[in-house]
Amino acid sequence: MSPALVVLIIGILVPFIILISLSMWTRDGFGFDMTPTFENYQRVGTEPIFSTLLARSFWISGIATFFTVLLCYPMAYYVAFHVHRNKMLWIVLMTLPFWTSYLLRVFAWRVILGYEGVINSAFLSMGWIQAPLEFLLYSQTAVIITLAHAWAAFAILPLYVSLEKIDKSLLEAATDLGDGPVRRFLRITLPLSLPGVISACFLIFIPTTGDYITPALLGGPDGVMIGNLIQLQFGPVNNWPMGAALSIVLMLWIGALALVFLFITRKAKDRLA
Amino acid sequence: MDVIDQLNAVKRGKLSRRAFQQSLLGLGIGVMATPFMPSRAMAQGDQGTLFTWGGYDVPDLFGAYEAKNGALPNFAVFGGAEDALTRLRGGFVADVVHPCNADLIRWVDSGYFQPIDTSRLSNWDDVMPELAAMAGNKSETGAPWMVPFDWGGTSVTYRTDLVELEGEESWDILWDERYAGQIGMLASGGDAWWSAAIKVGVPFDQINTDDAFERISAALREQRPLVRVYTDDVTTLGQALSSGELVAAMTWNSTAVELQYEEIPVRFAQPKEGALTWVCGLMMHRDAPNPERAYEIIDAMLSVEAGEFMIGAYGYGHSNRKSFETFTDEELQGLGLSANPKEILDAGHFSIPQGQEWESRMNETYELIKAGF
Structure with a gap:
């Protein structure tokens, strides 16, 4: 062996x-x-708490993934096409904030989004609001914002690699044949960078779905996700078999969603090309 | 546990969690980590380890220990006792652990602890005997399983400037719809469930009936839309109360006392239905790697200096009766304490230890309610 x-x-x-x-x-x-x-699996199928939290986890992490990729694409694009010297330095600088511990970054967002946090104090002092905005912390919004920021490094790197690989002469050819910048982007750059987009989506979607610490610190009662429920089964609820069953169901769901996503992007790619 | 036992357990279709853990070890997962463990303990200067609630990992409680060993003990922190027990079952070993009266019997039954040899504690003679005499504390040899350390209450801390009382102080503050979205709750069922029982009027000796279960969960469900945050982190609750994000929260004594020192207008309510009272103490792990240090940790925490810090800074009662001597009766009253713990403990409701089935069911139900179901 x-x-x-x-x-x-x-x-x-x-x-x-x-x-x-x-x-x-x-x-x-x-x-x-x-x-x-199979009793545990039956319970996952029938009791509403499990399906609700699963759906909520996919929803939250789906949105977080979407925004992360959307925000990181221009950054990666800029470095790939408009920076000509010290590209590596740029990439290192962009990912520098993500060298700190994940927990610290989550805590930092608590300070930013909190009741007396950076955003609320700034808005209050400028007179834009009369009372602190309470939906900023302990909400699903807070979880989405934090996840989208905390995982940015995992989007920038694959996006940059796939954009960097694009043969520049293809872009020149498209221009010569009469494509404007928008059409050129849609017909050449985007399709050729899709592999990077897909891997960025996977890299973010899969771990954030089961994320535990962000919803625990910022989610509040309505921001609880499936990862918290799994943790509880191994903690105070003391039902390890149920926790194991939940982990497997989560795994299967992520697998299924990933396949569907791959299928859709492949179709879309065929269309674009 | 050898391989034969293990196979027999599998044959019978029964495997205890410990046996299961051990099979995990056998499968090489634990083996991978073991080589690192002794070196880590060495690097920390061979100090004893205390597994305790957040807020107790402060130097003030370990003066005598630090003077002798030149360093503080190592700390591991938990948010709720049930969580702590699960971690011990999962193989975590600490020298000294800090559970409370409601946990005592189940913890002793778990087999992870050894009785404490009180002759090795220089402060033992000053420990209030009525605290040490809690239910289930006597081992076969007569030595106690748990050395009482602190006692106090679970109640409502509320902002006197933001909450308008309707009549007397009451648990109803936490159910007041005028303050929807401004209420904080403790996340551990050990506090929340018992307090809700007081609020709906379930006598503690009937808490294990189905009727009690329904009434208590109904009350907690009714409260859930009003709650901004469920947490066991007292710092989170304290900060939120001081900024006005929360106007009332279920807390222990220390939150109110610390906020009062910062001159935030708060009160630790004495609800007309009675507060939830508790006694917590120190237990020694059966396999304590450092029993010598374990006794030193316990003795330091029982000392008068530690006690004065507990009373003065946190507003908790201490088990050493001499700790109260430096405080006047007025000071103690202001903190909601008394040099005679029976006065306080009898005025409140003292939780009654329950079986593991009940504990798991209660925690499961409370978690469902918190998640909104």
Whole structure:
């Protein structure tokens, strides 16, 4: 057996099998009843809390992904096409804020969005508002803003790589054949950078769906996501099998959504090309 | 636990969580991490570890310990006792842990603790015996499982300038629709559930009936749209009360006392239905890697200096009766304390330990309610 295979088996396959078998057991006081059953999965399918939180997680992380890619695309574009010296330095500078701990950045957003935070104090002192805006913190908006910022580095890098790879002579050819800047972007640059867009979307969507710390610190009662529910199963609720079942359901859903997304982008790419 | 036991457990279709953890270890996940652990402990200068609530990881409580060892103990912090127990079950080992009276019996049953040899504690003779005599605290040898350390109440801290009382102080402040979106709640069921029981008038000896379950969850459900944040982080609640983001919140004594020192107009209510009262204490892990230091941690926390800090800075009661001597009766009254803890504890409601089934069911229901279901 090759070493890579051993690592794969110990690091991925074995834990996965443990997770699957755990999800088919039931809680029994502080131990487990090991009779296999699909009861946990049935509960995920029937009880409204699970489907609601799953849907909310996909919604929040979908929007966060959309905005992250939308905001990072121009930055990556600028470095790829308009910066000619020290490109690496530019990229490093852009990702510099993301070298700090994730937790710190989430906390920083609490300070910005808080009741007496940066935004509210600024608006108050300028007289734009009479009382602090309460929807800024402890809301789904807060979670979306924070996620969109915290994961930006994961969008900039793949976008930059795919934009940088585009053959500049294609753009010149398009101009020679009479395309304006907009048409040129839509027909050449965008389709050729789609692989970067797709991988950026995946890199952000998959981990943010299960994100736990951002909704815990900024979400408030209505911003709870599926990751928090999974954590609770392993914590105070003390139902590890349920937590395992939820993790697997989440995994399957992300897999399915990713396939659909791939399918749609492939269609769109065919159209554009 | 050897392989045969393990296989038998699988054959019977029963596997305890500890056995399960051990199989995880056997599978190499724990093995990967083990080589790093001793070196980490060494790097921290071989101090004892205290697993405690947030806010207790301050030097003021460990003067005697620091004087002797030249450093503070290591701290690990939890937000709720149930969370702490799950982490201990998951294999986390600390020398000393800090649960409360309602947890005691279940914690002892978990088998993770050893009775405490009080002859090794120089301050033991000054510890109030009525606190040490809590239910379930006596081990077979007569030594206590838990050394009482602090006591106090869970109640409502409210802004006197922003909340208009209707009659007497009451738990109803937290259910007042005029303050929708300005109410803060503790996230741990150990406080919220019992307090809601007081508010709806369920006697504590009937808290495990289905009828009580329904009434309490109905009350918490009714309250949920009014709540801005559920958290166990007392700093979050304190800051929100001081800015006016929250006008009232369920807290322990310390939040109100700390805000009063900052001259924020708040009061720690003495609700007409009674507050929820508790006694917390220190327990020693069965496999405490550093028992010597464990006793030093406990002894330092029982000292008069630690007690004066607890009373003066946090407004909590302390278990050492000498700690109260430097405070006048008025000062104690202002903090909602008394040198005679029975007075305070009897005036409130003292939670009754429940079984694991109940505890899990209660936590599950409270989590559902918090999420809006």
